[in-house]
Amino acid sequence: MRSSINGKPSLITWKLSLFAYRRHQQAIVSKAIEYNVPVIFVNPRNTSSKCPRCDSKLEYVNRLAHCPACGFIADRDVVGAMNVWLKAHVGAPGSSPNALPMKDEAMTEGRKTREG
Missing domain, CATH: 1.20.5 (Single alpha-helices involved in coiled-coils or other helix-helix interfaces)
Incomplete structure (x- = not known):
């Protein structure tokens, strides 16, 4: 390819x-x-740029992120993973979780019968 x-x-x-x-x-x-x-789709855009603790802008030295506001230090990938998890399970500040319930049509679509 x-x-x-x-x-x-x-x-x-x-x-x-x-x-x-x-x-x-x-x-x-x-x-x-x-x-x-349940499946939750999260837009990964800018997930490595904000602090997962205090939501401040992070400063980077190579791959290491440092938050000047709260002192949080972590690798870029760890910060991104934490922020993706927070977006999926918490959503925007003050909002309810954004995981939508699965519809009955979606659950039966492509489902295989399991015996035994």
């Missing part, structure tokens, strides 16, 4: 690079529906 990407416009290149991630996402959603596990 990489050889077919060379020389293509950037929009096509971008869409082809997302193909594997989309298939992986669909497989996860399919299994979650099969086992009745």
Whole structure:
């Protein structure tokens, strides 16, 4: 697939690079529906730029984040993971959790019968 990407416009290149991630996402959603596990989609944009403790802007030295307001220190990936978790389970400050309940149609779609 990489050889077919060379020389293509950037929009096509971008869409082809997302193909594997989309298939992986669909497989996860399919299994979650099969086992009745809720799925929460979180936009990962800017999740590494704000402090998960006090919501201040972080300063970085290489991959290490430091919050000047509260003194929090962590790796960029850890900060992103914490903020994704907070967005999924807490949502915006003062709001209720943003995990929507699964609809009955979604739960039965693609579900396999399990015997035994």
